[in-house]
Amino acid sequence: MGKLGIPEVLFLLTGLKWTVLLTIISFIGGGIFGLIVALARTSENKILRSLTAAYIGIFQGTPLLMQLFVVYYGVALLQVNVEPWLAVATAYTAHASAFLGDIWRGSIQALPKGQKEAADALGLHYVSRMRDVILPQALKISLPATIGFSVQLLKGTSLAAIVGFVELSRAGQIISNQIFQPLLVFGLVGAIYFVICWPISLYGSRLEARLAIGTR
Known part of the structure; x- marks a missing residue:
């Protein structure tokens, strides 16, 4: 049985780096395409609404693990x-684009119709x-839900190991197989996730409470 030393901790931190980078890239890219999805979903064009509704339905109705398989192995078949x-x-x-698009679609549709009518009148x-x-x-309305989804996205990056991507969870698994101390290693991995995710979740909860007070 080996020990958890500095090289192992540095390897975990490298995995953490890729976890954070993947989350940031996915959130930014998903935000850009999600805005397009939200605008199309709330447009007056019936075809656009139907297409984006199907797009959202596919990604919300299938496991993320399956989506990773389809993208990675499906493209390989070509x-x-x-x-x-x-x-x-x-x-x-x-x-991310499907979920953020649906969150923002709901926020757009939650606005009073008078806002659109006033803009049209102007x-x-x-x-x-x-x-x-x-x-x-x-x-403003969507901020709490958007922040909450970012936490889920960060935790969901652990599934990326299925296609050979070494993020935090996969790095922990590799180290655990080397030193045979799974409880210690994954306890540390869980602590790292908690240290990152909990402040974000707390901020989202406080922001939601603040916005609720502001709308009274």
Whole structure:
């Protein structure tokens, strides 16, 4: 039985680095495409609404693990060599875009109809109406749910190990197999996740309470 030394801790921190980077890339990419999904989902075009509803339904109705398999091994069937990093980032970005798009769609639709009617009365075109009137208010409403999803996304990166991506959980598994101390190693891994996720969750809860007071 080996010991948990500095080399092992540094390896865990390397895994943590990739976990954080994957979360940031997926959240930013998912946010960009999620905004497009939300706008399409709330548009007056029936075809766009139907397509984006199907897109959201697919990603919300299937396990993230399956989505990773489809992206990584599905593309490989097309004789395309995909690096685990790119496959994982693509899968998580698509996953995040569907969930964030649905969160923001709900926030847009939660606004009073009078906001849109007032913007129309002022003669604002679609871009100005969404940019200056609708989206700033919808963003405020969606902040708690968006922050909550970011925590789920960070924890969900542990599934990336299934396609050979070495993030925090996978790094812990590798070290555990080397030193044969799974309780110690995964206890440390869990503590790292907690130290990162708990402050974010706490901030989301406080923000939600603050916004609830502001709307009374």
